[in-house]
Amino acid sequence: MADIGDLSLWEVFIRTKGGLSHRHAGSVHAADKRMALEAARDTYTRRMEGVSIWVVPSSQVSASDPDEYDSFFEPAKDKIYRHPTFYPVPDEIKNM
Amino acid sequence: MYTTELKSGSDGGKKRSKVEIVEDPAKLAAFEARVAADEFIEAKDWMPEAYRKTLVRQISQHAHSEIVGMLPEGNWLRRAPSLKRKAILLAKIQDEAGHGLYLYSAAETLGTPRDEMIEALHSGKAKYSTIFNYPTLTWADIGAIGWLVDGAAIMNQVPLQRTSYGPYARAMVRVCKEESFHQRQGYEIMTVMANGTDAQKRMAQDALNRWWWPSLMMFGPPDDSSPNTERSMRWRIKRDTNDELRQLFVDVTVPQAEYLNLSIPDADLKFNKEKDGYDFGEIDWDEFYAVVRGEGPVAKERIKARTDAWEEGAWVREAAMVHAQKQSKKDAA
Ligand SMILES: [Fe+2]
Ligand SMILES: [Fe+2]
Ligand SMILES: [Fe+2]
Ligand SMILES: [Fe+2]
Numbered sequence: 001m002a003d004i005g006d007l008s009l010w011e012v013f014i015r016t017k018g019g020l021s022h023r024h025a026g027s028v029h030a031a032d033k034r035m036a037l038e039a040a041r042d043t044y045t046r047r048m049e050g051v052s053i054w055v056v057p058s059s060q061v062s063a064s065d066p067d068e069y070d071s072f073f074e075p076a077k078d079k080i081y082r083h084p085t086f087y088p089v090p091d092e093i094k095n096m
Numbered sequence: 097m098y099t100t101e102l103k104s105g106s107d108g109g110k111k112r113s114k115v116e117i118v119e120d121p122a123k124l125a126a127f128e129a130r131v132a133a134d135e136f137i138e139a140k141d142w143m144p145e146a147y148r149k150t151l152v153r154q155i156s157q158h159a160h161s162e163i164v165g166m167l168p169e170g171n172w173l174r175r176a177p178s179l180k181r182k183a184i185l186l187a188k189i190q191d192e193a194g195h196g197l198y199l200y201s202a203a204e205t206l207g208t209p210r211d212e213m214i215e216a217l218h219s220g221k222a223k224y225s226t227i228f229n230y231p232t233l234t235w236a237d238i239g240a241i242g243w244l245v246d247g248a249a250i251m252n253q254v255p256l257q258r259t260s261y262g263p264y265a266r267a268m269v270r271v272c273k274e275e276s277f278h279q280r281q282g283y284e285i286m287t288v289m290a291n292g293t294d295a296q297k298r299m300a301q302d303a304l305n306r307w308w309w310p311s312l313m314m315f316g317p318p319d320d321s322s323p324n325t326e327r328s329m330r331w332r333i334k335r336d337t338n339d340e341l342r343q344l345f346v347d348v349t350v351p352q353a354e355y356l357n358l359s360i361p362d363a364d365l366k367f368n369k370e371k372d373g374y375d376f377g378e379i380d381w382d383e384f385y386a387v388v389r390g391e392g393p394v395a396k397e398r399i400k401a402r403t404d405a406w407e408e409g410a411w412v413r414e415a416a417m418v419h420a421q422k423q424s425k426k427d428a429a
Contacts (some may be wrong), residue, residue, distance in 0.1 A: 015138070019135075020262075052138065081180075081183060082191075083277060084277045087283075088284075095348040096352070
């Protein structure tokens with residue numbers, strides 16, 4: 001038989017209810033997107049855990065490198081003034 | 097304000113387009129029922145064409161407002177009175193850029209490409225909040241903007257976290273988390289100036305005098321001349337009327353001005369016990385519509401700054417594309 005390759009890996013994202021964003025749930029192996037969607041449904045939403053599913057070929061996901069964590073996220077580290085708690089609000093002032 | 101449908105004349109939406117799309121009544125009824133039940137509509141759900149259009153206009157106007165809104169503050173970045181103030185102002189402006197991007201991406205889920213929206217801004221076809229067509233004359237204006245303009249934006253954006261279109265609502269959740277810092281840093285600037293030298297106090301009062309009325313205008317025309325309010329409320333695109341939000345803003349802001357010993361430039365402002373809120377003077381709507389038409393003091397300057405930035409950035413986008421092409425050739429080799 002000709003080499004037809006293996007089932008590839010797909011990342012699965014589930015929207016648990018309307019208004020919420022899709023969140024990563026896990027992955028499935030599948031031959032194409034239809035099969036990936038059905039496998040994701042059967043694997044991750046057997047109890048109605050979702051109203052919508054996205055599947056993305058795992059090979060298409062670019063991720064930040066954990067070894068670069070320090071340098072990659074460094075720009076935000078020393079900016080405490082981005083938080084509202086940096087600014088004192090007098091007790092007399094409401095609604096701020 | 098950001099989310100008010102801005103049209104060039106006080107005739108608002110009276111001139112209806114002749115071609116009205118006829119929607120499938122069953123689908124429309126189901127949609128209305130979902131929205132009435134406070135369900136969220138997501139990108140792939142069926143929606144009436146008018147809902148889609150209104151949202152694209154509202155969300156892209158909101159996005160443009162965030163982007164153009166960087167300009168008045170950017171004017172003081174290199175003249176901030178200390179390194180600390182400069183770092184804070186830069187961080188705030190970066191947030192506004194982020195807000196613009198959250199919103200463009202929400203609008204794109206409705207099928208309108210970003211290029212199209214940006215082109216509409218640059219050509220003058222698209223509107224943005226009138227507030228950003230006023231100049232920032234002194235450092236106190238930076239305080240007044242954070243306190244009043246971001247304060248008004250918060251008033252308007254908090255209820256939009258429950259707007260019916262999911263991607264817009266989620267963008268608003270992110271934005272609202274970030275706005276509180278904006279308002280507080282502005283109020284802190286005002287506090288320092290209002291308690292400073294006589295010259296500083298005068299600057300603070302002058303900034304309040306100039307920004308007060310334009311801030312009230314941010315909420316948009318009065319309810320009786322906002323013809324689409326009823327439908328937008330029913331579709332939960334808006335959750336409160338312009339006048340309701342404006343009243344709320346006045347009620348929370350007046351005591352904040354009193355605490356600073358600054359006076360609101362409105363002779364008719366007084367507390368009304370019966371309604372448990374302030375009565376306030378007549379807004380100059382002629383000025384508002386003139387600014388909407390693009391006659392604001394610095395309207396031309398604003399759009400020129402945006403188009404210049406876009407054109408001057410073209411080589412960066414080109415270089416990135418060429419670099420990416422080269423890399424993918426290398427990877428393929
Ligand atoms: Fe913003
Ligand atoms: Fe803003
Ligand atoms: Fe905003
Ligand atoms: Fe802001």
